[in-house]
Amino acid sequence: MSLPFRFLAVSPLIPARDVEEAIAFYRTSLGFELDYRDAEPAQFALVGRDGARLHLFASQDKHLADWTGLRIEVDGIEALYARCQEAGCVHPNGLLGERPWGAREFSVVDPSGVCIAFVQGKG
DSSP: OOOSOOOOOOOOEEEESSHHHHHHHHHHTTOOEEEEEOSSSOSEEEEEETTEEEEEEEOOOHHHHHTOEEEEEOSOHHHHHHHHHHHTOBOTTOOSEEOTTSEEEEEEEOTTSOEEEEEEEOO
């Protein structure tokens, strides 16, 4: 069945206990650019890189951050993995490797506890 529309991108909302700390993490560790900040200090910010956009919002709910996860498809996963290893943000249970579903992936955890899997291949 063909539908008359397409989904073009996704921009998840990411809880951050400290939005300024989250901005610094995504910029320094992952190479994102700050596209928008609502105030100083920020309560909401938008960071992006290539086709990925993340909306960071202030939330003190630790459970929300701990249960938030996302997957970002990438090219050049080895270079990104090396950068994340250097930054010390690779999840100890999420080392780079081939997964049974055909993807090559690894995971990081941001300062609030949000888990992000970077995926190359069948994600």
